[in-house]
């Protein structure tokens with residue numbers, strides 16, 4: 403399988419090279435040359451299959467052949483071995499036709515572990531095979547960083563540097579990043595927002611000198627291998643609910659559009675979908691874009707769901723590419739507009755195509771708290787604020803179409819956001835062992851200004867690539 407950039411001028415790469423590249427050299431995102439399709443029989447045969455085996459089967463067509471493709475099953479088994487639930491992604495019923503897909507049983511208690519543990523192992527294997535080292539650089543609104551540092555701390559051939567917005571991640575999220583005590587795993591606080599952190603990462607990636615001399619590699623959700631890993635739980639949960647004989651809708655708490663994009667690709671692969679519901683907090687650029695056709699940046703507003711406090715939804719570019727008939731020129735026009743004026747308009751035809759598959763709901767702070775309280779009262783289940791936004795939007799989707807089951811993705815464990823949960827539900831969530839263990843560990847991290855040159859100097863000094 404070959405991978406092409408959404409902006410059309412970066413080299414065409416195979417899976418391992420697209421994975422190592424992260425962002426394409428022309429600033430675009432890698433997408434598969436075509437999306438492999440499964441027959442209904444192949445989908446049905448995923449029923450009852452262990453999660454790791456489903457991951458290996460669904461990953462295979464994206465790699466075609468080569469040593470990585472041959473090692474997918476043991477890689478998947480290792481990636482998901484430490485998850486604290488045998489099903490890995492268990493499905494729980496909340497209400498009539500409303501289901502919760504628990505994606506928080508991995509080592510850092512957020513759904514990002516699914517992709518990051520997979521990516522870390524695939525990268526480590528590829529680097530070792532090529533006797534190469536890499537410098538992983540990424541930005542986080544909280545959970546990506548924890549998941550990346552955990553996944554790459556044991557990767558001998560990589561140094562990992564993660565930028566996070568100072569004071570804008572939860573206590574648990576920060577401790578997960580800053581207490582690892584490994585000299586190849588660096589968390590860096592930046593005086594700015596998540597979008598500032600991401601802008602620094604983009605700047606450093608587009609400095610080709612810096613990029614090449616440090617063998618920079620990206621693990622943000624722009625990395626195709628992460629999207630690919632997330633496709634798996636859309637299939638396993640839909641099949642558990644009767645797919646392919648039955649359509650299933652998904653409601654997905656959305657920030658960078660990576661998670662829900664995997665659902666879109668699951669549909670392209672042949673999974674019969676109902677609606678894909680984009681659930682946002684008050685940072686609602688995607689809701690406004692679907693309503694008006696205008697993608698229009700505004701200031702980021704801090705909320706109780708910080709992992710979705712994002713305005714630039716990077717992965718939306720991949721969907722835009724598809725709905726513009728995969729025309730890089732159309733994409734370049736939109737992205738130029740974004741750069742020049744902080745906005746672009748989606749033409750009626752591509753907008754119709756987006757609306758044909760996606761709905762979007764904005765869930766404000768109060769509705770999020772009410773949803774946490776309601777779900778707790780009705781089921782005894784505590785939701786974290788991100789998951790509550792997904793469940794709230796799922797109920798809105800169900801009121802439009804009560805006959806199609808909706809799976810709401812639970813993206814973080816409630817104990818990652820104990821204050822918000824306690825304020826809404828009146829009880830503190832039970833503290834699982836990985837979080838309890840954080841309290842006694844020493845934190846270590848620098849705070850740097852919102853300045854790409856300073857970050858570059860810091861990374862240069864510590865990355866072991868040059869020694």
Ligand SMILES: *Cc1c(COP(=O)(O)O)cnc(C)c1O
Pocket residue numbers: 512513514544545546623655656657658659660661662709710788789813814
């Ligand atoms: C990252 C994250 C999201 C948003 O996922 P995207 O792929 O960025 O849309 C939602 N909830 C939690 C808990 C997250 O960590």
